[in-house]
Amino acid sequence: MENYDIVVIGGGPAGLAAAVSARENGIDRIIILERDKELGGILNQCIHNGFGLHTFREELTGPEYAGRFIQQAAKRNIEYKLNTMVMDISWDKVVTAMNREEGVFEIRAKAVILAMGCRERARGALNIPGYRPAGIFSAGTAQRLVNMEGYLPGREVVILGSGDIGLIMARRMTLEGASVKVVAELMPYSGGLKRNIVQCLDDYGIPLKLSHTVIDIKGKERVEGITLAEVDCKGRPIPGTEESYSCDTLLLSVGLIPENELSQGMGVELNPVTSGPRVNESLETNIEGVFACGNVLHVHDLVDFVSEEAEAAGKNAAAYVLDRRIECTDRITLKAETGVRYTVPETICPGRMEEKMKVRFRVGKVYQNCYISVYFDDERMIHRKKRIVAPGEMEEITLTKEQLLAYPRMKEITVKVEEA
Ligand SMILES: Cc1cc2nc3c(=O)[nH]c(=O)nc-3n(C[C@H](O)[C@H](O)[C@H](O)COP(=O)(O)OP(=O)(O)OC[C@H]3O[C@@H](n4cnc5c(N)ncnc54)[C@H](O)[C@@H]3O)c2cc1C
Numbered sequence: 001m002e003n004y005d006i007v008v009i010g011g012g013p014a015g016l017a018a019a020v021s022a023r024e025n026g027i028d029r030i031i032i033l034e035r036d037k038e039l040g041g042i043l044n045q046c047i048h049n050g051f052g053l054h055t056f057r058e059e060l061t062g063p064e065y066a067g068r069f070i071q072q073a074a075k076r077n078i079e080y081k082l083n084t085m086v087m088d089i090s091w092d093k094v095v096t097a098m099n100r101e102e103g104v105f106e107i108r109a110k111a112v113i114l115a116m117g118c119r120e121r122a123r124g125a126l127n128i129p130g131y132r133p134a135g136i137f138s139a140g141t142a143q144r145l146v147n148m149e150g151y152l153p154g155r156e157v158v159i160l161g162s163g164d165i166g167l168i169m170a171r172r173m174t175l176e177g178a179s180v181k182v183v184a185e186l187m188p189y190s191g192g193l194k195r196n197i198v199q200c201l202d203d204y205g206i207p208l209k210l211s212h213t214v215i216d217i218k219g220k221e222r223v224e225g226i227t228l229a230e231v232d233c234k235g236r237p238i239p240g241t242e243e244s245y246s247c248d249t250l251l252l253s254v255g256l257i258p259e260n261e262l263s264q265g266m267g268v269e270l271n272p273v274t275s276g277p278r279v280n281e282s283l284e285t286n287i288e289g290v291f292a293c294g295n296v297l298h299v300h301d302l303v304d305f306v307s308e309e310a311e312a313a314g315k316n317a318a319a320y321v322l323d324r325r326i327e328c329t330d331r332i333t334l335k336a337e338t339g340v341r342y343t344v345p346e347t348i349c350p351g352r353m354e355e356k357m358k359v360r361f362r363v364g365k366v367y368q369n370c371y372i373s374v375y376f377d378d379e380r381m382i383h384r385k386k387r388i389v390a391p392g393e394m395e396e397i398t399l400t401k402e403q404l405l406a407y408p409r410m411k412e413i414t415v416k417v418e419e420a
Contacts, residue, residue: 005029005321006314007095007109009086009262012041013303014294014310015115016069021314022113023076026322031107032073032080033097039073039080040066041117043303045144048168050195054304065303086116089266091287111289111317114263114277115310118295120165121255130216135223139165139253143172152176154249158226159183160214162190162197163392164301166253171200173251180204181245184212184228186235189366191255191392193301213237214250223248256299263292273342274298280331281348281357282316283309291317298344298360301394305360312354326351332410339363339370339417341391348413350404358396359415366390367417372397375414376407389417 005027008015011034019030038044043051046062053059056068073080081099088096093109120138137145137153143165145151155178159166162185170180183201188211190197201208209228215237216227230241258276260268268285269278276297277285284291293313294306319325328349336343343361367389374382374397382397389395397415404410 001094001106001108003029003108003110004031005109006031006111006113006317007093007107008032008113008115009089009095010034010041010115010117010294010296011036011039011080011082012115012117012294013043013066013069014117014296014306014313015041015113016066016073017307017310018113018115018291018293018314018317019078020069020072020076021311022318023078023314025315025318027318030078032078033084033086033095033107034080034082035085037083039070039082042140045140045147046168047147048172051303054302055307062303069307086262089262091267093289110321111291113310113313113317114260114268114285114290114292114296115294115313116259116262116296118256118258118299120252121257122252128214128217130218131220133217133219133221133223135219135249136217137249137251139163139169139251142169142249142251146172146176152178153251154178154223154247156181156247157249157251158214158228158245158247159251159253161185161253161255162192162208162210163253163255164192164196166251167192167196167200169251169253170206171204174204174206178249180206181247182207182209182228184209184214186213186231187211187391189390189392193392194390215242217250223250226250256295258296258299260296263296266290268292271342271346273336274344276344279345281345281353282320282325283313283345284316284320289317289320291320298342298362301392305394308358309360328352330408332404333412334359335412335414336361337414337416339365339367340415343415348399348404350401353399353401353404355401357399357401359399360394360396361415362391362394363389363417364391367419369420371418371420373416373418374399375412375416376403376410377412383418385420 043062043066051065229237293310
């Protein structure tokens, strides 16, 4: 069995940035295991621009952004194996993987960084009545077909779900010559970034129907049309609001699910809200020496934040391997309350945290003219006015070590939305 200091599972932007950072922080024996035929993860199929504004102060395409990190990894001679599927990780960090050349093999790691990304929620999870004709794709699959394989999945398209991938595919399909009839969204607000609604729908005259869902799919061999209906506040279709659209393709963009089967298998505790591991200030899971970053931890809307988070995970994994960590004596719990669905991380050890630390979270619905408030036990420490917050946009607050050390007996930090 081979031994490595750090094994990184997944060679997407999170895995790459974590590996580069671990190397920069003094680790020699690092390996990235990637099941695909190339590094870069899902960014390889995101050929539109808009990536890297925060990280590189430039507007890059997805492959260009991934390319920057692939170059950084190559410059540091970071080892990787492609076409290599990780099948199991034991609680004591033995990684079992397989590929065509070596068959099944095992690697013993001192630390593991989980960076497996996420997958799209499929139609099966939606319970739409009707036959199962050809022409129903997840938006990500359609993105891969159009941008990487050179196929156009259809000519008349309806999109269900207004997450970022759905919005981006509305524009992409239009640019490729298809007619996108409508984007329907079950919730009364879009799940995507405001900038994507403007640039991908409004600029192309594609209607967005909020509080609408697909209630029927017509066609036996191939999709021939769909029926939309408005829904009430409980998501139930309202009789009499049905509208028919003829189309040959239905794209589903109905949410992403972090890929945590491996994590669960090794005993990593998951947060039921994010479906990602519960982590502390070091992005370390409940298993010592096992770290998580990127979309496997919680679904991000901007890859720049994935890279930032992964850099921290790599640095913390290096400190663990090199036994450079400060003993953790006190732990503060972070609580998500009124309007805030979750926080990453969920606990903080003030002695171990960086001088400044970002806490990221999402809200459960749209709030206008509200405040994001942070309480140290019962004392309000942050009260930041926001014109609008929405579930589609990740929020963050910054905590400093100095602030936390000034409250040595603090047990809880609460993050909540307060309406004006
Ligand atoms: C379909 C889709 C389209 C997207 N489009 C955009 C966009 O346009 N703009 C944007 O900012 N963000 C987009 N995102 C979000 C984007 O994915 C993230 O910002 C970023 O790519 C997440 O990086 P990651 O490394 O965490 O995950 P990924 O990029 O998904 O990388 C995870 C890697 O882990 C590998 N892996 C998983 N399991 C295993 C295993 N068992 N063994 C070995 N390897 C494994 C995967 O093959 C993959 O390469 C999109 C996401 C999806 C799913």
